[in-house]
Amino acid sequence: MPQFIRLGFFLAIRQVRRASKWTTGLIIFVMTLTFLNLVVVSGILVGLIQGAVEANKQYYTSDIIVSTLEKKNYIEQSPRIIDIIRAMPEVSALSARYLSSGRVEAGYKTAAKEEDIDSAGAPFVGIDPVAEDNLTGISDFVIDGEFLEPNDYDEILLGSYLLTEYFPVETASFPTLDNIGVGDKVRITIGDIQREMTVKGIVRSKVDELSYRVYFTENQLRELIGRDDYNVGEISARLVPGSDPVAFKEALLRAGIGEYARVQTFEDAQPKFLQDIKDTFALLGNMISSVGLVVASITIFIVIFINAITRRKFIGILKGIGVSGRTIEASYVFQSFFYAACGSFIGLLILYGFLEPFISAHPINFPFSDGILVAPVDSTVIKILILVVTTIIAGYIPARMIVRRNTLDSILGRN
Amino acid sequence: MNLIEVKNLTKTFTDGDKETRVLKNIDFVAKEGEWIAIMGRSGAGKSTLMYQMSLLDDPTSGEIHLFGKDVHNMSADEKTDFRLSELGYVFQDYALLPDLTALENVAVPLMMKGKYKSEAYLEAKAALERVGLGHRLGNLPSQLSGGEQQRTSIARALAHKPKILFADEPTANLDNESSRSIMKLFQEVHKQGQSIIMVTHEEEYSRLCGRIVHLDDGKIISDHVTKR
Numbered sequence: 001m002p003q004f005i006r007l008g009f010f011l012a013i014r015q016v017r018r019a020s021k022w023t024t025g026l027i028i029f030v031m032t033l034t035f036l037n038l039v040v041v042s043g044i045l046v047g048l049i050q051g052a053v054e055a056n057k058q059y060y061t062s063d064i065i066v067s068t069l070e071k072k073n074y075i076e077q078s079p080r081i082i083d084i085i086r087a088m089p090e091v092s093a094l095s096a097r098y099l100s101s102g103r104v105e106a107g108y109k110t111a112a113k114e115e116d117i118d119s120a121g122a123p124f125v126g127i128d129p130v131a132e133d134n135l136t137g138i139s140d141f142v143i144d145g146e147f148l149e150p151n152d153y154d155e156i157l158l159g160s161y162l163l164t165e166y167f168p169v170e171t172a173s174f175p176t177l178d179n180i181g182v183g184d185k186v187r188i189t190i191g192d193i194q195r196e197m198t199v200k201g202i203v204r205s206k207v208d209e210l211s212y213r214v215y216f217t218e219n220q221l222r223e224l225i226g227r228d229d230y231n232v233g234e235i236s237a238r239l240v241p242g243s244d245p246v247a248f249k250e251a252l253l254r255a256g257i258g259e260y261a262r263v264q265t266f267e268d269a270q271p272k273f274l275q276d277i278k279d280t281f282a283l284l285g286n287m288i289s290s291v292g293l294v295v296a297s298i299t300i301f302i303v304i305f306i307n308a309i310t311r312r313k314f315i316g317i318l319k320g321i322g323v324s325g326r327t328i329e330a331s332y333v334f335q336s337f338f339y340a341a342c343g344s345f346i347g348l349l350i351l352y353g354f355l356e357p358f359i360s361a362h363p364i365n366f367p368f369s370d371g372i373l374v375a376p377v378d379s380t381v382i383k384i385l386i387l388v389v390t391t392i393i394a395g396y397i398p399a400r401m402i403v404r405r406n407t408l409d410s411i412l413g414r415n
Numbered sequence: 416m417n418l419i420e421v422k423n424l425t426k427t428f429t430d431g432d433k434e435t436r437v438l439k440n441i442d443f444v445a446k447e448g449e450w451i452a453i454m455g456r457s458g459a460g461k462s463t464l465m466y467q468m469s470l471l472d473d474p475t476s477g478e479i480h481l482f483g484k485d486v487h488n489m490s491a492d493e494k495t496d497f498r499l500s501e502l503g504y505v506f507q508d509y510a511l512l513p514d515l516t517a518l519e520n521v522a523v524p525l526m527m528k529g530k531y532k533s534e535a536y537l538e539a540k541a542a543l544e545r546v547g548l549g550h551r552l553g554n555l556p557s558q559l560s561g562g563e564q565q566r567t568s569i570a571r572a573l574a575h576k577p578k579i580l581f582a583d584e585p586t587a588n589l590d591n592e593s594s595r596s597i598m599k600l601f602q603e604v605h606k607q608g609q610s611i612i613m614v615t616h617e618e619e620y621s622r623l624c625g626r627i628v629h630l631d632d633g634k635i636i637s638d639h640v641t642k643r
Contacts, residue, residue: 319495321498323495323499323524325491407491411510
């Protein structure tokens with residue numbers, strides 16, 4: 001190891017060890033905050049969208065979603081496809097959903113005229129309540145009333161976006177139902193078929209797809225839409241942990257399912273605008289973090305500059321007794337590295353020991369998602385490197401400025 | 416052999432339009448093994464002369480040869496390296512590094528010369544024992560008396576075996592007892608062959624030296640060998 005590195009390290013260690021503990025603590029505190037600012041701000045902004053993406057996956061698409069081809073209302077050969085998927089060892093849970101659309105009406109008994117009937121269009125979905133709940137945990141989102149039972153008949157769950165009470169923004173293109181709650185009767189219309197149903201529960205989720213829908217038991221919706229062939233509109237499947245959704249999708253396509261249905265991983269099914277927003281927020285987060293980085297650099301510059309200025313006499317003495325300028329510069333670089341490394345280390349402990357698990361367990365309640373903290377290790381490592389390099393440069397420059405001054409002037413304190 | 420040869424040396428300080436010539440056409444020679452006292456009243460230029468000869472400062476004009484080598488064209492890094500390998504310094508205010516213990520202060524130039532820490536510590540310990548500070552190795556400068564700090568400074572200056580030891584008023588900040596012990600130390604190292612150039616105000620201590628050079632108003636006004 002070069003001599004100037006060894007002696008520079010030796011001097012740095014002594015200087016840090018015998019420096020004011022308050023000053024050292026304060027610098028490390030600033031570095032820790034800078035690190036957290038670098039990682040957490042962008043992590044939360046990305047996590048805001050990632051929370052929505054993951055909720056979409058967990059509560060709707062699951063790992064793999066098989067849906068209808070364009071211009072088709074159902075997936076042909078559904079029973080065979082379901083059997084194929086269910087037989088694959090990677091699958092841990094599956095739910096097949098019958099899909100249709102129709103209208104939900106309220107106040108139809110008291111309305112004087114047909115146009116006075118309170119009415120809202122909605123996607124209808126027929127589910128096996130046990131399989132669906134096992135896959136998505138949808139029963140957790142029943143905020144009023146009860147979840148469906150397999151043998152329920154003439155009972156439905158309404159998505160909260162269909163009710164004025166929960167979604168008080170009624171427009172001509174998106175009407176909602178007034179004064180409807182659990183136990184009330186509503187009339188549903190599918191094509192020419194009308195039927196009176198009882199509202200068994202209300203479903204509300206930050207995954208919009210769930211809050212727009214009307215839920216039936218699969219048997220009843222199949223009967224209402226006449227799907228005697230058991231062809232469903234949507235199949236979601238969860239894979240065992242460690243399975244690769246892309247590889248699984250490829251396997252399904254190789255099995256010929258692509259002829260009858262569209263097969264997507266949760267990422268394929270994710271709306272493109274979500275990815276765009278995620279990228280935008282990541283950029284925004286990085287911009288905000290960059291400001292923090294500049295502030296930290298200036299802080300370190302000032303700290304090292306003041307340190308070097310107040311120690312100018314001792315820098316002069318070191319040069320006077322024959323210690324090279326680059327050895328002295330190296331000692332300041334090591335000090336800067338020490339501050340950045342300590343700040344990053346404490347920041348890492350806070351990040352992965354507390355913040356990430358805590359926010360994961362208690363997501364931030366944003367209006368449209370449960371925000372998590374996205375801090376992948378690889379990007380965190382890059383940010384640590386950026387912080388360390390920036391700090392080292394910020395420490396090196398003032399040290400070099402002082403070291404280059406005349407030796408005797410430094411020793412005697414002359415300007 | 417001439418250790419130092421100074422020819423027509425001039426040093427001028429400039430402050431705005433005002434120029435002050437502190438050294439005026441100095442010619443001076445120091446030979447190996449000499450102990451020279453440079454004396455003079457305040458402002459006579461004695462410290463300035465020592466700073467030029469010891470490469471801590473650059474003269475305005477003139478020549479300085481150390482061990483026959485013209486130092487005029489040396490870069491700052493070369494001068495630093497030269498100071499490390501050939502010169503030792505004892506400053507009036509000790510100039511110890513406050514973050515380092517006595518042992519570490521003495522070890523620094525040794526480590527800079529390429530020795531590993533363990534080896535440097537051994538030599539530094541020996542140097543400190545030589546100046547009577549074997550029991551103060553782990554003390555910071557703030558925990559040492561003035562005399563002990565100056566002894567540490569001397570140990571640091573001598574540890575790497577310099578060819579010339581420069582001392583700038585080494586007893587100026589010390590009481591009589593400490594001053595005498597420091598001068599006794601100088602006598603001992605000089606007896607062992609160490610060349611010393613010492614700036615001092617003290618007549619008593621200058622008489623210990625083999626040669627006394629008097630400066631006044633930037634010029635050498637006398638240069639004589641003492642009767643020791």
